Amino acid sequence: MLLDFDRLGPWKWVLITITTLVCLFLMLPIVFIAALSFGSSQWLIFPPPAWTTRWYGELFADPRWLQSAFTSLKIAAIVTVLSVGIGFLAALALNRGTFAGREVLRALFLTPMILPVVVLAVALYAFFLKIGLNGTMLGFIIAHLLIALPFSIISIGSALDGFDKSIEDAAILCGASPWEARMRVTVPAISHGLFGAAVFSFLASWDEVVLAIFMASPTLQTLPVKIWATLRQDLTPVIAAASTLLILFTMLLMIIAALVRRGSKQGTKP
Amino acid sequence: MAMTATAAPGERVARRRNAAFAWTLPALVLILLFFVTPVLGLMLRSVTEPTLGLQNYAELIGTGTYARIFANTFLVAGVVTALSVVIGYPVAWALAVLPRPWGQLVFAIIILSMWTNLLARTYAWMVLLQRTGVINKTLIGLGVIDKPLALVNNLVGVTIGMTYIMLPFVILPLVGVIRAIDPAILRAGALCGANSWQCFTRILLPLSLPGVAAGALMVFVMALGYYVTPALLGGTANMMLAEMVAQFVQSLVNWGMGGAAAFVLLVVTLALYAAQLRFFGTRRIG
Structure with a gap:
């Protein structure tokens, strides 16, 4: 069959x-x-005539690469924290609330994810030019938060859907305050959803190119912007070195995510 | 305090539930201020700059160069969608039935390629597809061609690069759809005398078609608005819609035209998603 x-x-x-x-x-x-x-050819001939670590050396010798990687890391970390926090509150409200218009709100919150990023990028660029946020850290964080938040709301929302609310009510009956019950009962129970939200938010910001191209200034750029700008000039093997490190970083994240998922599965089984 | 204490329990719950609305405020303020306002502002500029009216839209529709960009965009998005579905379907089917360790390996490969930085993947294709690249060299070495093919800086390169990116978006949702099909229906078909080809065309394919359609529509919409890959693999002569939006704003500083092109992209995207919600009843996007 x-x-x-x-x-x-x-x-x-x-x-x-x-x-x-x-x-x-x-x-x-x-x-x-x-x-x-690791190939020695400047012109990216394959298979390479010899092997070398020269491109990694050049990558680490140029402070602009490290600086942009550090900027990316900083922005992604702040975006992750904000996205999980704001996303948790919003998902909780959409899951538990009975107020009218929840479905409209949910759709509104998820729209930045389905819209072509270039539309959002151009619109934000115009807006930020007017209010003076262009080329600032805050501008980057806001832009990336907009596209990270839907991932948080979806991930935390589906974890909340699978959580039996009566456990939280039981805690309240036993004398816990509503927020105490939420933080000490619900949050641990949906930790896999929160973790998923964090991973997706981090990657949404860390890998983001289009918004970043518009938000960047000569003095403030993220790693993808640096790669983009270099790529537009020539196909230097230094980009291959940077890309390889990014791929390793992604694999590491995948392994951590898989381990956490396995751990949380074992934790919930009696 | 006194009022809450005397209120009936049911009322108290209702009030608490409505208080839940306040928890959406951080997200709501963020979206209204930094998403809705900028997008509306851009739309406004498309009908007010340089003068009030729809002349930007008229120019967008009436100019041959722009018409070619629209045609390019829809052509590439269509071909990428078709290729992704035709290549992705057998893989999704295999994933739905493969024994565990093999299935997990294929899954891991798909996820790894999907999570790998977009620029890293696009850069790899730029190098692989260039005139002296591995693909051309291999084809010449095998005697398939005698002159290198132009695979980059044209729509062929864009199509290859985009299909690579879009494949997981067809495969992953489709696996769930195929897994959800009851094998008993196929057994019944076989018992009634259907051969394996008939079982496929009359049972498996029709039952998985909603998943195919949903995945295809998602890929089509994503491809329409894609910026990075077409910009890097397509070259300047083969612009697509998203690049046109960026060009108007960045190089030409023509906010009116940029806003109009962005609005067209926005409307097409939202219309296609609305169609998807209507025809497939997907309650949640994503």
Whole structure:
């Protein structure tokens, strides 16, 4: 039968072949970049004539790369904290509240995620030019918070959907104040949702290019803006080195996320 | 305090629930001030600059250069969507039935490629596809072609790069849809004498079609508004809509035209999402 792997018949090999090819296609740029970053050819000849760590040396020798990475990190960290905090409150209200217009509010909160980023970028750029936030840290944080918040609301919202509110009520009956019950009963119970919100918010800001291109100034730029500006000039292997480090960073985040998910699953099982 | 104490319990709960509205205020203020206001402001500029009226929209529709950009955008988005669905469907199907360790490996590869920095992926394609790049060299080495193909700085490059980015967005939701299909229906089909091809075209494909349509629409909308990949892989001669918006504002400082182009993009996007909500009844976006 078509949904039983051992009884797929002729489909089995078709599916296996296509899936293998797609996996190779998906891995190709990632593996290629990593190999290229150690290649000695300035002109990105592949396979490289010799191997070197020269591009990593150049990357770390240029203070602008480190500075932009530090700026990215700082913005992403602040955005993560704000996004999880504001997102938690909003998700709680949308989940528990009975006020009219909740669905409209939910749609409004999620719109920045579905809208083409370039529209938001241009609109914010015009607005920030008027109120003087362009090229400032605050401008970056606001812009990235707008696109990170929907991820928080979705992630925390679905965790709240799966949480039995009567446990919180029980805590209140036992004498806890509503906020005490929320912080000490609900928050630990939905910690996987909060963690997911944090990871997605961090990545939404850390990897964001389009808003950042418009918000950046010559003195304040994030890592993606630095890569973008360098890419537009030439395809130097230094970008391969920077990209490889970014890929390693992503893998690290994935592993941590997987471990936390496994941990929280074991924690909730009796 | 005294009032709360004397209020009936039901009333008290109702009041507390409505107080929940206050918790949305930080998010609401943020969105209204830094999302709704700027977007409305930009729309306003599209009909007031340089003078009041719809002349920006008239110019956008009436000029051949812009018409070609619109055509390019819809063409690329359409081709990318079609390719993603045709390539993504078998992978989603395989993921729904593969034994655990293999399934997890494929999942990990998809997630890794999806989470890898967009610029890193696009840069890789710029290098891979260039005239002296690995793809051209391999094809020449295999004797498939004798002159290098132009794979970058044109719409072919954009299509390859975008399909790479969009594939996971088709595959991942589709896995859930295929898994949710009851295998008993397929067994019943086979018992009634359907061969394996008929089982696919008459049962599996129709039952998974809502998932295909939803994924395709999402990819199409995302592709319409994409900026980074077309800008880097397409070159200046093959602009797409999002680049046009950015160009108007950054290089030409023409806020009227930029606002008009942005508004067109916004309306098309929201209309397509509204259509999706209406036809597929997806309650939540994302």
